[in-house]
Amino acid sequence: MQDPHAPTADDHPKEECGVAGVYSPGQDAARVAFFSLFALQHRGQESAGIAVGDGSRVRMHKDMGLVSQVFNEEILRGLPGHVAVGHTRYSTTGASVLRNAQPIFCQSLVGDIAVAHNGNLINTAELRAEMEAKGVRFDGSSDSEIIARLIVENIDQGPEKAVALAMERLKGAYSCVVCTPRVLVGFRDPNGVRPLVAGTMGEDGYLIASETCAFAPVAATPLRELEPGEIVVVDEQGMRFARGLPTVRPSMCLFEFIYFARPDSRIYGRLLYGVRERMGENLAREHPVDADVVVPVPDSGIPAALGYSRVSGIPYREGMMKSRYIHRTFIQPDQRLRELGVRMKLTPMAEHLEGKRVVLVDDSIVRATTTKQIVRLLFESGATExxxxxxAPPIMFPCFYGIDMCSKGELAAARMTIPQICEHLGATSLGYLSIHGAVAAVGQPANRFCLACFNGDYPIPVPPGLEKHAFEKPPDVGQMAAVAKDQLSLDL
Ligand code: SF4
Known part of the structure; x- marks a missing residue:
């Protein structure tokens, strides 16, 4: 059995979840949820699930694996109903086992509910201890189960009120969808860290999903993003918006724009493909270089490489092919095999690289493991520089709002200076886009984003237990040199 937590060849930060909520009187809600989840697969590949309300009860199916592995025709036929919530998961809180897969199903005397959550709570331990002291029993270890159990506590007051009361207790990042046998609800934390969009589907259908890319495959139309702290309710009366909590400080995750969300999605009204092209353009202005060819790290680096090429005047060319069918390389967690993993995933095209001074454009560096291997591949393929x-600006601090980036000690930019990282990568030069350049590419004021992993300014205060890693002082220069040297000798 493959270990889902084994380090993979992919050194990108990991998004943890995609959610979809469907209200479809004339259709099969589970089938619509399935196709929406399919479009959200990039947000989590470890487990998938759909819960469906048929007017009197909620049924659910979930399992480990990709959406296409978890569901088939027969399973979908066994989930009849007009209201559904679906989830794809990459775990952040709670081990990645089936009992933490979502949606989370809860029974109550007045009816069942199912909850799908994207984000991460920061008061999980406190809430869980409090609820356990009151006799609440938990099936798993995820923060999402706390949300579900808080909602079900007050479900006799109706789903909207139950959600509003739960929101008063939650701290952290949450974009959620909930279904009862008859009603669909969506809600978003007062900082709006994770995206959530509501829209219509045909005459009398509705869709709520993490990203706009989930709408087109089911012929739905995005209406608007939920505001931070907002609730949306869909029932036989139609769709209505309500205020759950006042907006605190809009703090959409900047990484959604840089890497996580699909390039054909829109956030803050901006098509992310265009945002990423503008990031590449700004990168060329901030870090120009004399070179022969601009090469993207496929696929995520493509729009930015096109932008870099446009502004610099250096021709764009694909320099390596990505294997489309290795979704994730489950390789045993040792360094030598991890390096092999990059080669399995990316094949350089020497004819495009030989004798060339290459600008290599990628979205982010976390540990620097993958980038280092790609640089080596390019040199081995004949690149001269x-x-x-x-x-992404240098990632200096961990994320507590639902992104798995590894611990602070593993972040390359937290333990090395930029020249040291460049040396570690074996690159000719290294340039990161500034925070200003990344934000300007979106075209919104900087105070509308969470930038915590870049600047340490956490929009939702992190409690001391969690804070420990976030606020460790960076090592002094002497220590940094020693760490860099250790790392070099380990990796080479
Ligand atoms: S800390 Fe970074 S990854 Fe986490 S929500 Fe903020 S910007 Fe996004």
């Missing part, structure tokens, strides 16, 4: 250009 490799200038690495990155659209």
């Amino acid at each position: 490799v200038h690495v250009r990155i659209t």
